[in-house]
Amino acid sequence: xxxxxxxxxxxxxxxxxxxxxxxxxxxxxxxxxxxxxxxxxxxxxxxxxxxxxxxxxxxxxxxxxxxxxxxxxxxxxxxxxxxxxxxxxxxxxxxxxxxxxxxxxxxxxxxxxxxxxxxxxxxxxxxxxxxxxxxxxxxxxxxxxxxxxxxxxxxxxxxxxxxxxxxxxxxxxxxxxxxxxxxxxxxxxxxxxxxxxxxxxxxxxxxxxxxxxxxxxxxxxxxxxxxxxxxxxxxxxxxxxxxxxx
Numbered sequence: 667x668x669x670x671x672x673x674x675x676x677x678x679x680x681x682x683x684x685x686x687x688x689x690x691x692x693x694x695x696x697x698x699x700x701x702x703x704x705x706x707x708x709x710x711x712x713x714x715x716x717x718x719x720x721x722x723x724x725x726x727x728x729x730x731x732x733x734x735x736x737x738x739x740x741x742x743x744x745x746x747x748x749x750x751x752x753x754x755x756x757x758x759x760x761x762x763x764x765x766x767x768x769x770x771x772x773x774x775x776x777x778x779x780x781x782x783x784x785x786x787x788x789x790x791x792x793x794x795x796x797x798x799x800x801x802x803x804x805x806x807x808x809x810x811x812x813x814x815x816x817x818x819x820x821x822x823x824x825x826x827x828x829x830x831x832x833x834x835x836x837x838x839x840x841x842x843x844x845x846x847x848x849x850x851x852x853x854x855x856x857x858x859x860x861x862x863x864x865x866x867x868x869x870x871x872x873x874x875x876x877x878x879x880x881x882x883x884x885x886x887x888x889x890x891x892x893x894x895x896x897x898x899x900x901x902x903x904x905x906x907x908x909x910x911x912x
Contacts, residue, residue: 673841673842673845673846673871674845674848674849674868674871674872674875674876675729675732675733675872676729677849677854677868677871677872678774678868678869678871678872679725679726679728679729679732680725680726680729681859681860681864681865681868682779682860682865682868682869683725683728683779683780683782683785684779684780684782685721685724685725686721686724687779687780687782688721688724688725688727688728688782689717689721689724690782691728691782691783691786692717692724692727692728692731693717697710697715697716697717697727697731698716698717698719699711699716699717699718699719713730714726714727714730715727715730715731715734728782731786732785732786732789735786735789735790735793736789736790736792736793737793738793739789739790739793739794739797740793740796740797740800741797742794742797743763743793743794743795743796743797743798743799743800744797744798744800744801746797746798747759747797747798747799747800747801747802748801750798751798751802751805754894755893755894755895755897756802756805756806756809756894756897757806757887757890757892757893757894758893758894759798759799759802760798760799760802760803760806760887761884761887761888762795763795763796763797763798763799763802764795764796764799764880764883764884764887765795765884766791766792766794766795766796767792767795767796767799767880768795768877768880768881768884769791769795769877770788770789770791770792770795771792771873771876771877771880772873772874772877773788773873774788774869774872774873775869775870775872775873775874806892807826807827807830808823809892809897809900810826810892811823811826812897812900812901812904813891813892813900814826815904816900816903816904819907844875845871848867848870848871848875849864849867849868849871851867852864852866852867852868852870853867854867854868
């Protein structure tokens with residue numbers, strides 16, 4: 667899902683969004699060069715965060731800022747992940763975060779070519795939802811290992827982490843391929859003005875298709891029986907068993 671969204675966002679900025687509007691937006695926040703580069707802008711230029719006077723790299727700078735802003739907001743979400751999980755439970759926080767992420771992702775489809783501010787606002791909303799889920803995923807895998815031990819008296823932590831890492835690597839590969847397949851199916855041709863059908867494919871790849879994957883993940887997550895109460899029960903019972911073994 668992340669790979670499909672990320673890859674399609676590149677084409678979304680390059681072909682769908684209005685390049686002049688991107689340049690204007692970036693200029694309004696001080697990321698446009700008018701000639702010689704000096705001072706703090708000399709630091710941004712090597713990082714690809716400064717628009718050239720002719721605006722030829724506006725899409726690239728806009729995309730870079732899009733991901734930078736999202737990453738910074740994700741860090742804030744990660745910081746609040748544990749306090750939220752302690753209060754509401756990991757499963758509840760994960761479902762809430764993914765729901766926000768799915769909504770923000772789907773809403774990208776309705777962003778107009780000149781609505782640059784709306785695009786960046788949705789990137790912040792997306793990151794706010796996704797951030798708390800990042801560390802919780804790995805903690806919830808450990809909860810599944812605890813659940814397995816609770817049910818069978820056998821622990822399979824290594825097997826479960828190996829399985830999720832394999833799925834992660836496979837998903838990254840498949841996500842990249844899916845992004846290319848979606849573009850090809852809609853008639854994308856590189857480095858030319860895109861047809862309406864190709865632009866539709868770019869919009870769907872950056873919004874609706876990843877949102878569908880998120881919703882399917884949410885359905886699976888809702889079927890997970892390990893909520894806050896059950897997890898506390900499992901931890902208490904396992905602690906008692908280990909005392910007995912000791």
